[in-house]
Amino acid sequence: MTTNVPVIDAHPTVPGLPKNYLNCSRGFMSWAGTLDHKRIGIMYLIGTLLTFLAGGVFALLVRLHLWEPHGMLFTNEKYNQIFTLHGAFMVFLFVIPAIPGALGNMVLPLMLGAKDVALPRLNLLSFYLWLSGAVLATLAIVLGGFDTGWTFYAPYSLYTNQAVVTIGLAIFLLGFSSIFTGLNFIVTTHKLRAAGLTWFRMPLFVWAIYATAILQVLATPVLGITVLLVAFERLYHIGIFDPRLGGDPVLFEHFFWFYSHPAVYIMVLPAFGIISETVSVHSRKPLFGYKLIAFSSLAIAIISFLVWGHHMFTSGQSTYAMFAFSFLTFFVAIPTAIKEFSWVATIWKGSIALNSPMLYTLAFLIIFAIGGLTGVILGALNVDLHLHDTYFVVAHFHYVMMGSIALAFFAGLHHWWPKMFGVIYDETLAKIACGIIFVGFNITFVPQFIMGSQGMPRRYATYVDEFHGYHQVSTIGAMILGSGVALMVYYLVASLLQRKPAMENQWGGVTLDWQTPTPPPLENFYAPPKVTHEVYDYSTLDLKTLQRPVS
Amino acid sequence: MIALLTQDPQAPVNYVANPAPAPVLDKWGQLPELASTFDHVDGLFYFTYIVCIFFFFLILGVLLFSVVKYRRKTWDQPAASNVTHNTPLEVVWTVIPLIIVMVMFAWGFKGCLDMTTVPHEASRNTYVATAKQWAWDFKYPNGSTSTNEVWLVVGKPVQFYLESTDVLHAFFLPSMRVKRDIIPGRFQSVWFTPTITGEFHLFCAEYCGKDHSRMYAQAHVVTQAEFDKEPWNPPIDETNLQSLIENGKRIFGQQCVTCHTVNGTGSVGPTWKGLFTKQGDQYVGRQREVIEGGQKKTITVDDAYIIESIKQPDQKKVAESPYDRNTMSSFANLDDKRIKCLIAYIKSLADN
Ligand SMILES: [Cu+2]
Ligand SMILES: [Cu+2]
Numbered sequence: 001m002t003t004n005v006p007v008i009d010a011h012p013t014v015p016g017l018p019k020n021y022l023n024c025s026r027g028f029m030s031w032a033g034t035l036d037h038k039r040i041g042i043m044y045l046i047g048t049l050l051t052f053l054a055g056g057v058f059a060l061l062v063r064l065h066l067w068e069p070h071g072m073l074f075t076n077e078k079y080n081q082i083f084t085l086h087g088a089f090m091v092f093l094f095v096i097p098a099i100p101g102a103l104g105n106m107v108l109p110l111m112l113g114a115k116d117v118a119l120p121r122l123n124l125l126s127f128y129l130w131l132s133g134a135v136l137a138t139l140a141i142v143l144g145g146f147d148t149g150w151t152f153y154a155p156y157s158l159y160t161n162q163a164v165v166t167i168g169l170a171i172f173l174l175g176f177s178s179i180f181t182g183l184n185f186i187v188t189t190h191k192l193r194a195a196g197l198t199w200f201r202m203p204l205f206v207w208a209i210y211a212t213a214i215l216q217v218l219a220t221p222v223l224g225i226t227v228l229l230v231a232f233e234r235l236y237h238i239g240i241f242d243p244r245l246g247g248d249p250v251l252f253e254h255f256f257w258f259y260s261h262p263a264v265y266i267m268v269l270p271a272f273g274i275i276s277e278t279v280s281v282h283s284r285k286p287l288f289g290y291k292l293i294a295f296s297s298l299a300i301a302i303i304s305f306l307v308w309g310h311h312m313f314t315s316g317q318s319t320y321a322m323f324a325f326s327f328l329t330f331f332v333a334i335p336t337a338i339k340e341f342s343w344v345a346t347i348w349k350g351s352i353a354l355n356s357p358m359l360y361t362l363a364f365l366i367i368f369a370i371g372g373l374t375g376v377i378l379g380a381l382n383v384d385l386h387l388h389d390t391y392f393v394v395a396h397f398h399y400v401m402m403g404s405i406a407l408a409f410f411a412g413l414h415h416w417w418p419k420m421f422g423v424i425y426d427e428t429l430a431k432i433a434c435g436i437i438f439v440g441f442n443i444t445f446v447p448q449f450i451m452g453s454q455g456m457p458r459r460y461a462t463y464v465d466e467f468h469g470y471h472q473v474s475t476i477g478a479m480i481l482g483s484g485v486a487l488m489v490y491y492l493v494a495s496l497l498q499r500k501p502a503m504e505n506q507w508g509g510v511t512l513d514w515q516t517p518t519p520p521p522l523e524n525f526y527a528p529p530k531v532t533h534e535v536y537d538y539s540t541l542d543l544k545t546l547q548r549p550v551s
Numbered sequence: 552m553i554a555l556l557t558q559d560p561q562a563p564v565n566y567v568a569n570p571a572p573a574p575v576l577d578k579w580g581q582l583p584e585l586a587s588t589f590d591h592v593d594g595l596f597y598f599t600y601i602v603c604i605f606f607f608f609l610i611l612g613v614l615l616f617s618v619v620k621y622r623r624k625t626w627d628q629p630a631a632s633n634v635t636h637n638t639p640l641e642v643v644w645t646v647i648p649l650i651i652v653m654v655m656f657a658w659g660f661k662g663c664l665d666m667t668t669v670p671h672e673a674s675r676n677t678y679v680a681t682a683k684q685w686a687w688d689f690k691y692p693n694g695s696t697s698t699n700e701v702w703l704v705v706g707k708p709v710q711f712y713l714e715s716t717d718v719l720h721a722f723f724l725p726s727m728r729v730k731r732d733i734i735p736g737r738f739q740s741v742w743f744t745p746t747i748t749g750e751f752h753l754f755c756a757e758y759c760g761k762d763h764s765r766m767y768a769q770a771h772v773v774t775q776a777e778f779d780k781e782p783w784n785p786p787i788d789e790t791n792l793q794s795l796i797e798n799g800k801r802i803f804g805q806q807c808v809t810c811h812t813v814n815g816t817g818s819v820g821p822t823w824k825g826l827f828t829k830q831g832d833q834y835v836g837r838q839r840e841v842i843e844g845g846q847k848k849t850i851t852v853d854d855a856y857i858i859e860s861i862k863q864p865d866q867k868k869v870a871e872s873p874y875d876r877n878t879m880s881s882f883a884n885l886d887d888k889r890i891k892c893l894i895a896y897i898k899s900l901a902d903n
Contacts, residue, residue, distance in 0.1 A: 076761050076762055076763075076764065076765070077761050080758075080760070080761065080763070147760070147761075149758050153719055153757075153758065155717075155718050155719070155735065156718040156719065156758070156759060156760055159717075159718065160760065243734075243735040243736035243737075244735075248736075249719060249734055249735065249736075250734060250737070283621075283630060284623070284628075284629060284630045285630035285632070285633060286633060286634075286635045287635075288634070288635065288636060288637075289635075289636045289641055290635065290636070291636075292636070292641055313663075314721060314730050314731055314732045314756075315732045315734065316731065316732060316734070316737065316739045319663070319664065319667060322660075322663060323660055326656055326659060326660060326663075327656055330652040330653065330655065330656045331652075333648070333652055334645060334648055334649055334652070337644070337645075337648045338641070338644065338645060340610065341644045342641075344610055344613050344614060344617075345637075345640075347613075347614060347617045347618070347621075348613060348617050348621075348632075349617070349621055349630060349631040349632035349634075350617065350621055350630045350631070351621065351623045351628045351629055351630045351631070352617060352618055352621050352622050352623055353623045354618065354622060354623075362614060362618065365610070365614060366610075366611060366614065369606070369607050369610045369611070370607060373603035373606060373607060374603065376599060376602075376603065376652060376655065377596065377599045377600065377603065379652075379655070379656070379659070380595050380596075380599060380655050380656070380658065380659030380662075381659040381660050381662065381663035382589070382591055382592045382595060382658075382659050382661075382662030382663045382665075382666060382728075383592055383595050383596050383599070383659060383662075384659075385592070385663065385666060385728065385729070385730050385731075386582070386592050386596075386725070386728045386729075386730060388730055388756070389721060389723070389730070389756040389757060390725075390756070453581065453582050453596070454581070454582070454583050454725065455583055455723070455725025455726070455752065455754070457723060457754045457755070457756040457764075458756075458758075459758040459763060459764075460763065460764035461763070461764045462764045462765060463764065464752060464767075538629065538630065538633070539629075539633065
């Protein structure tokens, strides 16, 4: 008997029942002009998945090129453009917007028991800003590409004769998309909670999205200003970053990381939120240390503004600055560790369903442990002086950004897929894909840790022979990883065509998102919901019918 | 290493004494052999490494155990426990990691102070490393210079002043555990004491554009006696053709190989093979279409043209695509002797 296939299918979605948000209206404009948070979420989902696939293709090209020490496919110049595209697409178009834009939009109002987000028009505007950013970024490729790395360090980004201004503008627009989404979620969380939904009854996904939103609103403007300054510097030579004009390239690094370190948490906090949900639901157990997790999200949000200098330990900053930045970096490890321990403790003595969302979650927990722990290695000042800008750093942040954030996104996608579309994917294929992705991922990046500690610098189109073996293993791993992702895309798309109906409450969740019909109606709930229980109280779950008693 | 410098791994440049080691996969979780006095980097690295491994297996163990033991057997199986928190446990797993990371912090900071406090001996043995797209120039305490190769004395503390003529670069000697960004317009320096003799990689670790990955230099750590012979400035016997050719090959390997090849395949610049052909015992220059002052014309390659190409590369640009679009920086600092070596080497390519 497989554990996770429910025996009792109490409430299959039956066609002909009251209309849901997917079939309540038809036609292009009913989507393009929609104010419904769920439809906007779906559009974000499609968009960010497409950019993820594009970024993934760039990644595979990078890995293929590195099969040979002198480079197999491209000239150095092309290679530099391709790794830049990989970074810029993944960071700005996928990792930052994907979870808040797609899953946050979809789930946050449901979890709060709201009809929609507080500012639906602003929400649609956010999406169109994202879309224009994506179009501009693609245009920048057509205009000849850009080869600055996703960090756009001055003065190289000021001198290179490529489409830096175009991509800068794209990032500027994407920044505003992010700010508006954040604003919207803050207001929604404050204003639209259902009756009885006190702050400490909010699901942790909401807490995480809320903490993220604060970061988005406070940090992103700095990025916007910085890319504008780069554009001005290129066009009008104002002399702020260009050392030839008396500017200071290190100032750029400060500006950039003042945004981009918090951005790491803009990316990872929503992932934490998803994991908090999936761990609890699929272990059928209240989250261990709920309050500590909620507060650690806020603590991370605040401290993360004060650690940006750890990206610049080699730039010759003063010893006092290094002291403070290193200290705070180690300090921020603590709330993160607390989260990891709490998730593991939640699983302990749970009722653990080994279905695909849970497998992705377990993969996350293992990979994130490595990603987080290697971050601690990098926080040590003298060790970082050796490891900085090597493949060790590359591997570390891929363990966090790809291995953790993308896997959490996949976990969330599998978790809420039945809720979003009312259909369920092929569970067996999903498990296989998860296994392939997990194995491929580790084969790709473990060798990069080794190379990095051996001194292999990052962003190298060619390399010394002694790293050949590691690079080849890494490339093989990337191909495995890529085929896992391809399989995932295949069965997800196939599930939409095969339309195998999902159940009302597919996994037995008790938060409000599982109290609405599946898929939800246009206005989410037929009657305003009321919350009378503590969050994650599975004792109220009637397992026979999979419905929580309506209060 | 050679493969790093050239597009073509077969390029017959082997001025570097030690051959590149065969690809190995036997260095899991190790730093490269330590060649300086900064042993605290290794100490803290391995300490953190062990702590990480411990916590990783702790987490993995609990996860696997739970998954096996508490796996849901029937759909309606409730959790074995509904505990929501446990304050002593939470205090423990907050405080213990906090103590551990504070130890790491203090250890790392102390090491960092060591690496940033330049001792007197080092500041009396100062080199200048000038990074430019995409080569390294070194200036020794006695004022002599070398390119893409640098010689150091074992056991003697050394300080490098780091300068950039264009964009950001970073001075990275993995074996010495030394890395520092090079920022145009800013004073930066590093110091270290090499402890073993040998050849070590010197990489550029900060992305600096097209040939970032080919911006490579080799650090030779030698004994004082060997150092005093100034191996970067070997005597050139102008009367001996073989000595000229060998030195020409060496200079090519240091300064020209990033853009030129000697085997017929084009790179950033045209290949040198075929610039001259041998007829009897005479070297005859090929016909070359060049652009001079916007005018296209055909000239015959000769010594004067080579000298001009090195000192004023923009004077006559090769008209052939894609070389006409690429630029070569002037090597006006090469003295006549070395240019003579280069010419002898270029001509010698026609010998076989
Ligand atoms: Cu950071
Ligand atoms: Cu470089």
